[in-house]
Amino acid sequence: MNPEPFLQLDRVIHEKGRLAIMSLLAATPQLSFTEMRDTLNMTDGNITAHIRTLQEAGYVSVTKEFHGGRPLTTFSITSQGKKAFASYIDLLEQIIKQTKKK
């Protein structure tokens, strides 16, 4: 098996928690902190840590505002994040094809 596609996998996205976050954000334009936490059953600290990593990579943008007097944090995927996620999926498909060929 050619290990090249595996080596090309984006390490930022490949981590389980961050992959879940990216998958959610790829399907919906924006998601609030609580929606993400409830969907993924993650702790607040976990989400914050993963989001920070994704934000530093330029894949996710964070918006903080006040809604009805309460703080509201929403996340959305950036165009760079969309590209990275799409190429991650492409690489996964390549790996699957290679596995089938064997």
Place this chain on the structure above:
Amino acid sequence: MEPNWASEHLQVIRTLMERSALYRRALAPIMITCGVIGLAAAIATCFIKIERPSHFSAFWLTVSLLGLIASFLLVRRQALKDAEPFWSPPTRRVSQALLPCFVLGLVGGIVFLTHQSLEPAANWYLAVFWTAIYGCALHAAGFSMPRGIRLFGWMFIFGSTAVFIAGFVRPEWRTSEAAHYVMGIFFGVLHLAYGVYLYFTEKSRKST
């Protein structure tokens, strides 16, 4: 390295993407409130005689407006409580799916509201039409909601079809009174029953 990990990864991504697009507000309070409103309205018609099609249409359009306002307030309250935006993408998708059938139902109601020459028995047709169209609306919205909503929509579609056929087998059933029963059973009892069912299932899902 496990050879299937990549396809498992893709499956997880797919599941999460589908879950992300789903409408997640608790539906039990909405269904129970709508059921109570519908049932109360149907019971009220036992005491207030509403026979003329224009009155029938105006009465049930007002009831549906009350149901819509109550649902709107409940969804808004849930969104505020969870510190989430009210007009979220799933809410938008559900509203867009409901809208065409709701508009059609409103047009049907307006036709009955404005045509004074209609016989009271015509109310039965409007009740069957509203039930069927509401089922279609739920089914359409069900693609962005938990699967149960689509099945609930099918209950309205099959139910209205059964009532429609029954009305032709037994023409004496096509009365204004029967129309109120149809509205009460479908929009009152059925909503209430589904709301109670959701109350227990949504609660137990949360606790797991």
